[in-house]
Amino acid sequence: MRIEIWADVVCGWAYIGKRRLEAALADPAFDGVPVEVVWRPFRIDPTSPARSTPLEEALADPAVDNALRVCAPGLSPGENRTRVSDIAAAEGIGPRWGAAWRASSHDAHRLLFLAHEHGGAELQNAVAERVMRAHFVDGADIGDRRTLAAVAAEAGFADGAALLETGAGEDEVRELLLIGKARGVATSPTIVVGDRALAGAQPAEVIREFIARGGHRRELPDEVERLRHAEALLDRRDPLGSLVLLRPLLDAYGDDRNVLMLAARAYFASAQLGRARATLERLVGDTPDDSYARHLLGRTLQRQGLAEEAAPHLSMAAAMSPEYD
Template structure:
């Protein structure tokens, strides 16, 4: 059985959760895969001292994504106490507000090139470096050394070549589509467990999990794109939809979803082209006609929009 841990390496609860997961899975045949989550996507590209960063109100927002039920101040105290209880000691605490993007790339690449064991070794060293060794994990040189220490000798070169950037971007969108809202979130089968729960709770959760029904990759990608659009993220939806447009560009459902995304992201020229194609293929599709009419209206083509809007209203009164 495989479980996924969606977490940010700069979230203290993620490192605490890692220790609890390790205890929870003792004696079980379970494969663990780490997936990216960003609690602090606004972190500066150049790391700043942690104490200085605490004055930035965006840091409070980040901490709430790590512990939604605690105030930022309560979270800082609570995580330090729990870290000590978990055996991390009283030297716990980051020295830097660091951008975790490259660290996530390195961890994702470790899975691709060495499997879950190598990925776990890299994730462990990255979090230890941040919370215990007080290193700047946004620094490329630091990540090179951590990769080598973990046995991922080629990791640094892959980072420098830009590898893993698109992979992490897609995984972050997938997590959002799946409803991942906090770090860490453990996904087993079709169920999710949010937060760094106790080892006992995690073990019960994993033992009770049933494998999710595997969907074709194209279907899963389409559903995730739909979910992002429902969350008012049309650009994210388009990013996931792009491979489907390349490979299944004649599929009506794919085209309709793309048309909706283009319309909601104000890419009106592209929306018009897709919707005109759909209306030409299926003239009795009331929704396609209505959306085409709205698109033409927004482009300032009221006369062209009128027939489509009137026809849509005749076919479906809700569009009147």
């Protein structure tokens, strides 16, 4: 059984959720059941600066203060930190609790990805534990690669520091963040088994019951999975993210009509009208009776200020499909 944890390592609930998942998996019901726990990236603070700032200084920023209040309605950031600290202590995390830095978790996510690539789930889990302990218990700056180098060494990932310096994992982590968004992940942590998801650091017994029910996720070819994720991002109003996932498909399957149509829609939605027009003209040229492609071409030409050129395409699309009238 594969269990995915979509989480941010600077999220206290992710660390608490890790402990609760471990408690759930310690249940005798899972004895002898092969379980692989894989960490996937999520960002709760995507605007955090590349260079870390002391947390007390960051909390003076009204935007940060407001964001924290949204996370815990009715509590001040200080009250919420006390609450989370008490819960962490109850889960055996400590003795001290409390981050000291507002740090970008991007490089930490790269380190986790690389740990899984080079050492599998067990090494990745060891790195995740040490990264979160460094951030929440030791008060270290995990936005600093020197901290991550030490963490990697402690976890037994000897090549981790050197790999980070090469930029390895950069594209993969950015894609995984988009895939998480496409799959509807919106909370850290979110535990996924098959096609089922459990949001939040739920109590161990809730997690145990969730895992026990299992889940099935139909295996699809990588190309089909990527296309579906790209379409989901477009549906979620992220055309630029959609195009990031589409790029390898455009390179490898540039003649595939489904790939081209989705790219045209993403170009149109992101106001890349020249690219949208070129792609749609190709599609209409190949299949003149495709009413949707012709309609979208007409709308693209309209947005380019070419009303006369747009008119025949819009008229033909309306004649073929009344919905475009």
